Amino acid sequence: NYHSPGYSFGVSYDYHLSRIDEKYKKWTFQVIFEKGLSNFDAGGTNVKSDETTYGAYLNYYLWNNPLTLYNISWLVGVGIKNGSGVASAESLVDNYKYQLLALPSLQTMFKYRFRAGKYSEETVNVGMSFNVGAMIDVRSLSVLNELNDNIDSKISYVDLKYIVGLSIFF
16 A cells, blocks of 8 residues: 555765865755655555656754764755656556655754775775665655546655665765
């Protein structure tokens, strides 16, 4: 049913705003691309959807800053996502294309960042981080093609995702 867990794979880039000015050392600007499967209620019909989204976040680091090594950093972020998807179900006559907007999209994450390899020199700025967190999207979906089934053409719901990730910094 629509309560089944979906999943997605995302790739993002975090730009440290300290590169612009040192007073922004706890801030980052993140762009993200996601591809995944989701399940939701489309007016009494459980549908599965194949989704593609892209978006942007402004993140603030509450503990430490994004450049901290060998310690846990905690961030919160607010953003927006846009995308599209195709909803399908065995009980539907057609598959339905829809536009997706997530506003706001909120995230919180813990990161543990470390240098790659056995480098100890300060000039080597390559490494990795382990990330865990959660993301909440307030989603609005609008069906783009003509409805031939008894489903809602506009759907709103809250989507919760858990995040497990690996980052590479350079």
